[in-house]
Amino acid sequence: MRWPPLEPEAEARPGSGDVAAEPTPTPPIQLGALVADKYRVDRVIGFGGMGVVCAATHVELGTPVAIKFVRQERDSDERAVSRTLTEARSAAQLLSQHSCRVMDCGRLPSGSPYIVMEYLVGRDLRSLLETRGLLPIEEAVSLALQACEALAEAHVKGIVHRDIKPENLFLAEGPGGAPLLKVLDFGISKQLSPLMAPSSFTDSAEHMGSPFHMSPEQMTDPAGVDSRTDIWSLGVALYELLTGQLPFGGQSGPQLCANVMTAPPIPPQAHCAEIPDGLARVILRCLEKDRELRYRDVGELGMALREFGGPAAAIAVARVERIFGRTEPPAAAFAADLPDAVEASPSSQAIDSIPGVPRRGFGLRVSVTLVLLLASGLCVYAARRAWVSPPIDEHEHEHEPALPAAAPLPEPVPTPSALAPEPVLPSPSAARPVAAAKRPRQPASGAPGRQRAIAPPLATKATPAPAPDGATVTPEDPLSAPQAPPSSPEPA
Numbered sequence: 106m107r108w109p110p111l112e113p114e115a116e117a118r119p120g121s122g123d124v125a126a127e128p129t130p131t132p133p134i135q136l137g138a139l140v141a142d143k144y145r146v147d148r149v150i151g152f153g154g155m156g157v158v159c160a161a162t163h164v165e166l167g168t169p170v171a172i173k174f175v176r177q178e179r180d181s182d183e184r185a186v187s188r189t190l191t192e193a194r195s196a197a198q199l200l201s202q203h204s205c206r207v208m209d210c211g212r213l214p215s216g217s218p219y220i221v222m223e224y225l226v227g228r229d230l231r232s233l234l235e236t237r238g239l240l241p242i243e244e245a246v247s248l249a250l251q252a253c254e255a256l257a258e259a260h261v262k263g264i265v266h267r268d269i270k271p272e273n274l275f276l277a278e279g280p281g282g283a284p285l286l287k288v289l290d291f292g293i294s295k296q297l298s299p300l301m302a303p304s305s306f307t308d309s310a311e312h313m314g315s316p317f318h319m320s321p322e323q324m325t326d327p328a329g330v331d332s333r334t335d336i337w338s339l340g341v342a343l344y345e346l347l348t349g350q351l352p353f354g355g356q357s358g359p360q361l362c363a364n365v366m367t368a369p370p371i372p373p374q375a376h377c378a379e380i381p382d383g384l385a386r387v388i389l390r391c392l393e394k395d396r397e398l399r400y401r402d403v404g405e406l407g408m409a410l411r412e413f414g415g416p417a418a419a420i421a422v423a424r425v426e427r428i429f430g431r432t433e434p435p436a437a438a439f440a441a442d443l444p445d446a447v448e449a450s451p452s453s454q455a456i457d458s459i460p461g462v463p464r465r466g467f468g469l470r471v472s473v474t475l476v477l478l479l480a481s482g483l484c485v486y487a488a489r490r491a492w493v494s495p496p497i498d499e500h501e502h503e504h505e506p507a508l509p510a511a512a513p514l515p516e517p518v519p520t521p522s523a524l525a526p527e528p529v530l531p532s533p534s535a536a537r538p539v540a541a542a543k544r545p546r547q548p549a550s551g552a553p554g555r556q557r558a559i560a561p562p563l564a565t566k567a568t569p570a571p572a573p574d575g576a577t578v579t580p581e582d583p584l585s586a587p588q589a590p591p592s593s594p595e596p597a
Contacts, residue, residue, distance in 0.1 A: 130157050133177040133217050139164070141211055144172060144221060152176070153290075155185040160224065169224040170208065180217035193220045195264050195291040203255035205275070205287050225287060226278050230271035234346060242380065245346040246414040248274065250421040251286035252339055253403040253410075257428040259291075260332040260402060266291060267330060269338035270318040271345060316358060317351055318342065321366050321394050333396040336406055340391025347384075348376035352392055366394070384413045404429045 130152050136159075138146055144161045150171070151158035161172045173192075179185040193210040209221035230248070234240070240248075252274055259266060266273075268290060279285030316324070320337035323330050344352050352370035355361030370392045373385050387409045393399045400406040407422045414421070 130176050130178075132157050132159050132174050133180055133213060133215065134174065140172060140213070140219060140221075141209070144170060146172065155179055155182070155188060161221075171222045171224045173220045173222065174213075175217050175219075180215065186218055189218045189220065192291045193218070195259070196220075196222070198262050198264070199255070199258055201255045201258045202279075203251050203286055203288060204258065205289050225275055227276045229289075230274045230276060230342070230346065233276055234271060234349065239349050239377065240346045242347065242384065242413060243415040245343060246384070246410050247417060247421070248276070248284075248286050248346070249339060249343045250407055250410055250414050250418055250425075252288055252342075253407045254421060254425050254428070255286075255288040256332075256335050256339070256403045257407075257425045259288075260335070261428055264291070265330060265332055266335050266338075267323065267327070268315065268318075269335050269342060270315045271342050272315075274342065316361055316365075317353075319365065320396070322396060324362055324365065331396070332402060333399050336391050336399050336403060337396075339403070339406070340388050343391075344370075344373055344388055347380055347388075348373050350376045381413065384410075387413075402429065404431065 129149055132146065132149060134140065134146055136146050136148065140146060140161065143164055145164050147160045147162060149157060150160045155176060156173050157176050158171055158173045161170050162168070163170055173189070175182075175185050175189050190210075193207055196205060196207040197210070199206075205225065206223045207220060208223065210218070211221075212218050228236075252269070256266065256269075266288065269288075273288065273290045275287040275289050277285050277287050318338040318341045320330065320334040323334050323337075341352060344350070350371070352373070353361060353364040353368065354371075355364050370389060373380050373388055374382075387406070390409075391399060391406065400409065404422075404425050407425045411418045411422045
């Protein structure tokens with residue numbers, strides 16, 4: 106037993122109490138009119154128990170948008186107005202790609218509120234189920250994990266949806282045409298944030314939402330539910346996608362509520378034997394009547410569904426865990442993402458052991474990045490060394506460095522083993538023989554016995570001094586020739 110099928114072009118999600126199909130309602134503003142002087146209303150694309158959705162165009166940007174109005178016959182109903190404003194406030198807080206983005210909000214001149222939302226192309230899961238039939242296990246679980254991501258952000262911010270069902274799960278087109286699930290209709294959501302007073306815009310006697318997807322506590326006390334009521338409803342929706350049936354039956358509303366409150370759910374494998382035992386246990390745990398026995402949050406539910414959701418399931422689970430502040434999901438959640446060669450890599454295992462670092466693929470990327478940075482650093486260092494190193498001078502040891510002109514070295518003091526000291530010159534004119542004596546002179550040809558063999562010059566030559574009789578004396582190596590006693594200089 107389920108709600109009657111919707112018209113494909115309507116894209117509507119029936120509200121509580123909508124049992125029979127009805128004609129398309131009239132929006133509270135004429136088609137073609139401008140809302141807030143910038144949104145042109147084009148056509149009606151959906152409606153529910155309290156609202157009607159129109160396709161519109163932003164006249165300045167030329168982009169399509171969707172505008173949700175309160176139905177004209179209910180624009181004076183404070184409860185309908187409150188639900189619309191609640192949906193706007195709740196959805197505006199959500200940033201997940203799996204939540205329908207709210208772009209603007211305001212009131213018509215009549216005082217009726219409206220919400221401007223992103224325009225989605227696709228269909229809800231109820232329409233998809235009726236068109237295609239049962240969904241494959243991997244696809245159904247993947248869609249449930251995307252819903253977990255949207256609900257995780259809402260639950261962290263203290264928002265409980267309270268109306269999760271296939272009609273409110275919209276399959277849109279993501280980048281590149283990839284299927285992207287959007288959670289719609291936060292109109293009866295409940296704010297649990299401690300910064301705001303708890304508000305449900307309903308009393309405990311009113312049953313809000315679809316009775317086929319309500320948790321037992323929502324049937325008895327709608328204002329006292331918490332995030333685990335969304336886990337129940339998501340379990341029922343997944344049950345429907347896999348079996349095409351509902352876990353609880355009933356010929357009437359009271360009988361349905363009695364079965365939800367007291368009867369055990371029908372095992373999903375009774376309708377579809379291909380469902381794995383592990384997945385059946387996950388669904389039945391979502392349908393525990395005692396909410397303390399259900400999963401603590403949608404993060405735990407996502408971890409339980411991961412192995413049935415295909416290769417992309419690990420990424421979705423990691424995002425859900427990150428929303429809850431659990432940045433270290435079990436390493437097994439990423440086992441299917443990398444080949445065995447990478448898993449056995451010592452560098453990958455070393456990085457995976459660092460606390461706080463996401464596992465597997467991230468570790469491999471870090472290792473490759475470090476190796477590339479190290480190689481780049483070595484190349485830069487070698488290039489700089491080659492650029493700043495001075496050229497090698499092969500003759501740098503053959504020349505003594507020139508002394509600066511401002512600080513000349515003092516004259517060396519002669520030792521006793523040196524040649525005879527120079528005589529004291531009485532005037533500057535007497536220095537001329539000394540300057541001439543610096544050049545080697547050959548002995549006179551008429552002075553036999555005065556010639557000596559000239560020794561090879563040393564690295565440093567001493568300046569020859571004139572002998573007492575005016576003859577030139579060539580110095581010899583003091584280490585190789587015997588030293589003669591110094592002669593006393595004649596008085597000047």
